[in-house]
Amino acid sequence: MIVLPKKIERKLKEEAEKTGVSEEELVLEALSKALNEPLDPEARLEVHLKLSEKYMREAEDLLAKGDYAQASEKAWGAAAQIVKALAAREGKEIRSHRELNEEVSRISKGTGDDEIRALWQSAAALHQNFYENWLPPDMVEGNIRDVRKFVEKMRKLF
Incomplete structure (x- = not known):
């Protein structure tokens, strides 16, 4: 710290x-x-993987405490970081939400797995929830489960 x-x-x-x-x-x-x-691509990949793991743990902890807005943002961060890790593996650096969405679309199409896109949408809803805090707790919990599944799917692509 x-x-x-x-x-x-x-x-x-x-x-x-x-x-x-x-x-x-x-x-x-x-x-x-x-x-x-x-920072070479390997170092960036390492950082993004570690941040994804850190944010997912923090999301789970915050969810258990009932802090749904903060849990939402940490889960979004976990999803975004795993996408950045995959991009870093290919020497790409993602610097915007647009690039994140384009990379997820590319991965989904490349793998033929449309569930990747759908799970990513759960992460995006959590990101918005951080700012607006409009999702009911059960939806936050479900979307965080989706993000966990998204991160697991992405890790399998390494």
């Missing part, structure tokens, strides 16, 4: 929301540049 001044923390959150990139990714990129240690 890194301790940051509130002003930096706020700007980091704002930039993450604006760019659709996690705070951890932004910090990693800044450190990579500052230390003159470029």
Whole structure:
């Protein structure tokens, strides 16, 4: 855990929301540049896999505590990070929601598995729920189960 001044923390959150990139990714990129240690595709893949696992654990913990909005966002993060990991494996870097959706579409078509697309839509609904908190608890729980299944399917593609 890194301790940051509130002003930096706020700007980091704002930039993450604006760019659709996690705070951890932004910090990693800044450190990579500052230390003159470029991130190769293998390093990016490792980071995205670890973040996906971390976010899925956090989603489960928050769900158990009844914090549905935060659980929603962590589950979305787990899904987005596993997609970014698959892209990194091919040397691609995803920097927007549009690119995430395009990559999921490509994976779904490439595997012939349309369930991938449908499960991804559950993750997208959770992302929206974080901002609007409109999903009833049972739907959040079901969508998080969908995200777990989505992440498992994606991991099998490695």
